[in-house]
Amino acid sequence: MPDLKKKIAEPGIIVMDGATGTQLQKLGLPPGMGPELWNLDNPEAVKTHYRAYVEAGADAILTNSFGGTRARLEFENAGDKVHEINVAAAKLAREVAGDSVLVLGSMGPTGQLMEPMGLLTYEAAVEMFAEQAAALAEGGVDGIHIETMSDLQEVRAAIEGAHKATNLPVTVTMSFDTHGRTMMGVKPEDAVKELWQLDVLAVGVNCGRTLEENLTAVTAMRAAAPEATLIAKPNAGLPHVDGLGDAVYDVTPEIMADYALKFREQGVKMFGGCCGSNPEHILAVKNVLK
Ligand SMILES: [Zn+2]
Numbered sequence: 001m002p003d004l005k006k007k008i009a010e011p012g013i014i015v016m017d018g019a020t021g022t023q024l025q026k027l028g029l030p031p032g033m034g035p036e037l038w039n040l041d042n043p044e045a046v047k048t049h050y051r052a053y054v055e056a057g058a059d060a061i062l063t064n065s066f067g068g069t070r071a072r073l074e075f076e077n078a079g080d081k082v083h084e085i086n087v088a089a090a091k092l093a094r095e096v097a098g099d100s101v102l103v104l105g106s107m108g109p110t111g112q113l114m115e116p117m118g119l120l121t122y123e124a125a126v127e128m129f130a131e132q133a134a135a136l137a138e139g140g141v142d143g144i145h146i147e148t149m150s151d152l153q154e155v156r157a158a159i160e161g162a163h164k165a166t167n168l169p170v171t172v173t174m175s176f177d178t179h180g181r182t183m184m185g186v187k188p189e190d191a192v193k194e195l196w197q198l199d200v201l202a203v204g205v206n207c208g209r210t211l212e213e214n215l216t217a218v219t220a221m222r223a224a225a226p227e228a229t230l231i232a233k234p235n236a237g238l239p240h241v242d243g244l245g246d247a248v249y250d251v252t253p254e255i256m257a258d259y260a261l262k263f264r265e266q267g268v269k270m271f272g273g274c275c276g277s278n279p280e281h282i283l284a285v286k287n288v289l290k
Helices: 004-009 021-026 035-041 043-056 070-075 077-099 122-138 152-165 186-194 211-224 251-264 279-289
Strands: 060-062 102-107 141-147 170-174 203-208 229-236 240-242 247-249 267-271
Touching: 004 102, 021 035, 021 043, 035 043, 035 077, 043 060, 043 077, 043 279, 060 077, 070 077, 070 122, 077 102, 102 122, 102 152, 122 141, 122 152, 141 152, 141 203, 152 170, 152 186, 170 186, 170 229, 186 203, 186 211, 203 211, 203 267, 211 229, 211 251, 251 267, 251 279
Parallel strands: 060 102, 102 141, 141 170, 170 203, 203 229, 229 267
Antiparallel strands: 240 247
């Protein structure tokens, strides 16, 4: 199996995949339906999605398990399928990735507010993330990738849950989409200082808004923690709605590739795309970073 720790220590950048949700919608996933349900209901489509990124040259793909915590799956009336959905997400990815491409188990936010603002206790959050991480590990992932986070408490719970359930390396990114901060008000420099101490292999940014804003966040992280291993997985810009009511992202593969070089100047070791990016973006990034 590929080894994320070894690979990250080598020269060069690990090229990650692009968007999952928007890509599965192109393959027919009904809008509003949780993409994770397709791991059981339409495994061939999920494999087609994974394969497109492997063929584009991604060194690492994320499992289709972003909303795979118990809290999120309960919204889909699938709270009793946490284990099988996450095992399937990982197994399908492993089948496609073989033993040369890394498979990272994606874990996104629970969608619940934590105490004291909400009802979710720290301990309950740790348990939910541990449950998901254990299933992803059982399905054969090479690492756990925590992403699109905005609450530092929830990230801590996710990291603790991943370490509790597995011995796999953990990487983590937050989304700085609200005037340079996360939705919960966390600044990039504070996130990196806090998270880099928590036994993670790499830390960084994903989703957010524009490429430029993501670059600003990464630059702030680099300045605050020169020793940190950084990740960037930005959106292909901000979507606007076209005449047919579809969301359109304006960032071309060429623009994404130009920005990959700017992120490299900040010493980013893992780079991919988030919402609106597709295999063409990843192919262009792979070529420019060669
Ligand atoms: Zn995104």
